[in-house]
Amino acid sequence: MREVPNYADTMIGHHEPFPWEGSEAFAWVPSPLVVRDLSLDTRTLTAAKDAARSLTASDARFPTGWAQLNALLLQTESVGSVRLEDAGRAATPDAAAALRAALEPGPLSFERLNVWHRLLVPGGGARRETQTWVGGASPVDATYVPPPPPYLEGLMDDLLRFANDEVMNAVAQAAVLHGQFDAIQPYPDANGRMGRMLMSWLLKRRGVIDTLPPPISVALRRDLGGYLSGLHLFREGRHQPLITTVGRACQAAARQSDVMVRQALELVDRWNVQARDLRRDSAARRLIPLIATQPLLDSVRAAELIDVSERAARTALHSLAERQILDEVIDEVDAERARGRPRHRYEARELLELTATWVAS
Secondary structure, three states, rough: OOOOOOOHHHOOEEEEEEEEOOOOEEEEEEHHHHHHHOOOHHHHHHHHHHHHHHHHHHOOOOOOOOOOHHHHHHHHHHHHHHHHHHHOOOOOOOHHHHHHHHHOOOOOOHHHHHHHHHHHHHOOOOOOOOOOEEEOOOOOOOOOOOOHHHHHHHHHHHHHHHHHOOOOOOOHHHHHHHHHHHOOOOOOOOOOHHHHHHHHHHHOOOOOOOOOOOOOOOOOHHHHHHHHHHHHHHHOOOOHHHHHHHHHHHHHHHHHHHHHHHHHHHHHHHHHHHHHOOOOOHHHHHHHHOOOOOOEEEEHHHHHHHOOOOOHHHHHHHHHHHHOOOOEEEHHHHHOOOOOOOOEEEEHHHHHHHHHHHOOO
């Protein structure tokens, strides 16, 4: 019989033995949150409160109506979450869609979690029915073995009750929710990404954020050692280190969001200087503040934005391109279809490069 790991007595839960290919392995079954002591010392609570205030203040500074920039920030968080698990993996469009779904209002349920998982993982959306493990060639030598499938329903019922309640500071609750979800690992894969999405969902539900999807995963990736250590210590019954790590990540995410918004606003101010020779009520000048919400434009969309004819919109776009605010992009596919009459598109290349730099960070 394989010896139970030495840390069994220090962890909040119990080891469950099960046979595996002629050997005996042990799964960890965490205790339900309802029986755990989740009290916080003054230092941890103060840090969690400060993190929540920083996120709320950053969210309040986000310019109203900047839907496209909001989408880019959402994509940033999606990419950061994926790269926490695999630095070389690219985030799919559905990863951003899953986070967008997580930020929609409403209580948490297993059905809702299944929708998120289905967006993240092709063919996903169902609770695991087999034993999984993390690290190692088998559960016998694995780094971590989550609870066997028969325990999942009870543990997830407890987690959902905790998630839909307001039992503690919001940032602390988000960290605990993520830590317990990671310990349960209810899905065959993508549990880490799901757990990080849960933090965004809870912060939105608790009113810490309203508009801005903070790039918490990007910040956690910069403190990967502290993050992974916090998840391990959470399983050992020490929840405060994970809360501290998540709180630091929230502070960093708020600062990074502020930087992004400030740089975008400065860019718009510079565009106005570049177009100062145009009348303030001209179609081109009226387009400038809208470019941040629509960095990719053609004459049809520009005409809709400022309520002018398509011909006037084309003139406005050309004027902005002449002043190096927009760059003209000729769609070669459309050109071939139109037999030499290409469709002219314009992009705010500086803004796109700015957001791409942030995503890459």
